[in-house]
Amino acid sequence: MYLPPKSSPHTTNKSSTQNLMLRVILATLPAFLVSSYFFGIGPAINVALCIIFAVSIEAFIVSLRKRPVSYALKDGSVIVTAVLLGLALPPFSSWWLVLIAIGFAVIFGKHLFGGLGQNPFNPAMLGYVVVLVSFPVAMTSWPAPQTVASSDALAHVFLGTPWLDAWSHATVLDTLKNNHSLTLHELWQDYPYSGWISSNSSEWINLAFLLGGLYLLYKRVFTWHAPVAMLLALALMSLIFWNGSGSASNGSPLFHLFSGATMLGAFFIITDPVSSATSNQGRFIFGLGVGVLVYIIRAWGGYPDAIAFSVLLMNLCAPTIDYFTRPRTYGQRKAKRGFNPGDN
Amino acid sequence: MTHWPLDKFHGGIHPPENKSQSNQGNIQYPPLPKRLIVPVLQHAGQPAEPCVEIGNYVYKGQLIAQNMTAISASVHAPSSGTVTAIGPAPYPHQSGEPYLAIEIHTDGLDLWQEPTPEINPSTLTSAEIFHIIQQSGIVGLGGAGFPTAIKLSGKIMSGIDSLIINGTECEPYITADDLLMRERADKILAGVDILVQLTRPKNVLIATEDNKPEALASMQAALGSRAYQVVSIPTLYPSGGERQLIKILTGQEVPSGSLPIDLGIICQNVGTAEAIYNAVVLGRPLISRVTTLTGTALKQPMNVECLLGTPIEELLEFAGLDKQQLSKVIVGGPMMGFSLGNLAAPVIKTTNCLIAGTAQEFPSPEAALPCIRCGECEQVCPSNLLPQQLLFFAMGEQHEQLKAYNLPDCIECGACAYVCSSKIPLVQYYRAAKADIRQHEQKMAKAEHAKQRYELRQERLRLEEEQKAAERQARNERLARVKAAQEQAAKQEAQQAQSTGSISDDELKHLKIAASMAQVALRKAEKQLALHDTEALQTQVASLKDAAKQAQDALAAAQAQLAQSWATSSPAAAPDEALKKAKIQLAMRRAAVKKAEKAETDEASLNSLRQALQQAQQQLEQLNQTHAKASSTENTSTEQKTAAVPISDAMKKAKIELAMRRAALKKAEKAGASADELTQLQLALSEAEKNLAQVSSPNNPG
Structure with a gap:
């Protein structure tokens, strides 16, 4: 009787990459719902456009690379990229803006490097940065919560009807950055959408991302090291450089934790295992770096929010971090660290 | 001492235990098999060597294969019966290859040799x-x-x-x-x-x-x-x-x-x-062991005390094997065991478990997806390695990196592959990489060996060449020595035969022959050099040139000496004869000079020939004069005799020095002195030779 041979182990657990991706998508659901509450069909249009473009582009590129299309698509990683980018882009972004962002993410961010598992940069953040740098006005035009009617929004997204000033609202981070004369107290009193800590929409969306992130942590989709380190670094930096509530204020630690894309970044972006550092210690350092950079750019840089830039910068550092954070193997006197193999 | 509280190792996993199927009853004893296949390798290390022959009757527990090497273990007959075959038989190994085994047909008596x-x-x-x-x-x-x-x-x-x-x-x-x-x-x-x-x-x-x-x-x-x-x-x-x-x-x-x-x-x-x-x-050797029979393709999973050599299929049937359901048999556990290719293979000393699995229990592996570096493998690795990094290096065959990331410390427990969400068969990659590294290292060792062999050969060739050169030099020296001896002999003869004026023509002949032979050899070598311009040939030509020159010099010196001896010999005894000889000599020299000129001999030897010619002419003139004066010149010979004394003294000294130098050189050669020292000594030797030549040259006043 012939039995086909197979190398051990002969059994594996039930985890799968598809499952992992599905969980990440599931974990974005709270933030998606909260965001939809504030911005209507905006996030839905963004996400839907992103997914359609992303899957089509990936299928096209994979067939160009002469690889089996269904096999490449079934891991679901491109959908995760699409969902995260869709949530990061301002609601009601024009369809061509979405196309450029997701196209850049999938083509340049992922497939030019060899596809899944090979990309040095987080694809979603790469796409985001490209449109942020290229179309700053469109990218900073966040709609005021609950103002844009669905029909107007659709006309803007697909037909290019102009964006009305009344629809826009400056984000809290923007407002804080451009404030040179008012105390924080005065500033937030004038700000129409302020909540307890940050803007009303921002703090709720951040909380929703935090919830999704905790679910992923509970499901052991990633370890705590990177998110905790990033939030810790951001909190510490904003604590150290917290200069009160005068007109030159950089904002309080809580303000920074619940503004902009902080929680999205901490739990959904820097936990991307492919472009992050690899060991637990490495991921901790990676998170610290992102947190510090986010604060530096927010407080002293030219952009109000900085998650994307910080993540890309730390992506660059990840291989080097890996070289210096190898764990000590059982039975080895000490960990081998450094650039050269065999360096001690 | 127990470390308390208990320590922990890094990682680890909790796979489903699946132990309750087989640990409910007691250890069972399957019936005695009719045929036992007892492999001679049932352990890690070298196989044992069979010490029974086909047809022998063996008792239970009798030694049938002896451990002959350090890392080996003896094998004993699990039951009594007749040895029916010794040769390759089904063997429980990953490769599925058969292995040398001793087959015993049991007689059912299960007889021990003697009660202990x-x-x-x-x-x-x-x-x-x-x-x-x-x-x-x-x-x-x-x-x-x-x-x-x-x-x-x-x-x-x-x-x-x-x-x-x-x-x-x-x-x-x-x-x-x-x-x-x-x-x-x-x-x-x-x-x-x-x-x-x-x-x-x-x-x-x-x-x-x-x-x-x-x-x-x-x-x-x-x-x-x-x-x-x-x-x-x-x-x-x-x-x-x-x-x-x-x-x-x-x-x-x-x-x-x-x-x-x-x-x-x-x-x-x-x-x-x-x-x-x-x-x-x-007093019972290891002939049986407890083995777990389990898996959902068995109706009654159990543990059995089975004789080593029992065919696995028989055991599984004893536990109620359902062949329709069976998809694979795993020897050992599901984490580190291997799937068996041939159910006819026997139980051996290391067979602790046989899992008859169904397709639902052990589904065929899914197609692997790319690694997304999720790091779960790293979390569970009991050796605290970075399996995801090792995978990349293994795929890239980066052996240095694999070693730097401690691949050799991998125990192949399979925890990483168990948790891999991309279903990558990580352990398989590591095994292949380890085998690759082993193979590569063997290849490197072989290459190193070949290199050493090549270098040794080059060294040997170089030594041979050196030896040849030394022999050549020795030959030349011998020639020079002969020349010196001949010169001396000629001189002595000349001194002895002053009255008769006879110098050994034979010696002169010899020298001439030597000189012409050297010339011929030089020509030949030059021709060769023109054809193949190699370094070896160049040195050969150079040395031949030297030799030729030496021979010419020797010849010239001998002739000069002859001339001198004639010049100094008393012509009184046989003036006519001497005159005749001198004339002949003169003619010969002339011919030699002409010949040398034609042959384009180098300037020095030509000069010496010319000198000799001149001397011969002078000699002839002298002879003519002396012939004319006849009796009045009788004293000159005695004068010349006294003049010869200091010359021979100096020559003696030079000879002694030469001999000493030669001895020193030999000694140094024997003692394996360095090349520098040797060349120095050789230089000194040649100087001494020159000295001697100078001293012995009759033209020289010293």
């Missing part, structure tokens, strides 16, 4: 116990099969720190050790007593996982007054790995590349302890 009385091990010396263990073919029964005697030799002589008895059995499905501890705790402990007697440990730790409460209770109950610690450790795969268990129990890590004994620790499986009891006390 029960022995009290405390009456035996350590050496005797060691000898029994070695002769009984006992190997580690946990699965690795390392010959036990080797583990118990060497550094243990001075006593050890800890003896660890491993009853963890951390792999899913396997319950052989569990049942053994439940049913035969007294025998195991009696075996441990023997091990204690042999190794004199400070601590004895018996470890089992906390998923085996019955086994734990049984062991503790059997313990009695013994001061052994029975430790229950948390269930976690791979706690039963030797290195992991040592870490848990003692907090120490076995250094990479070392063995537990380097820490003063010896690990033995509970089954091995029982086998030692059977061998030492009952």
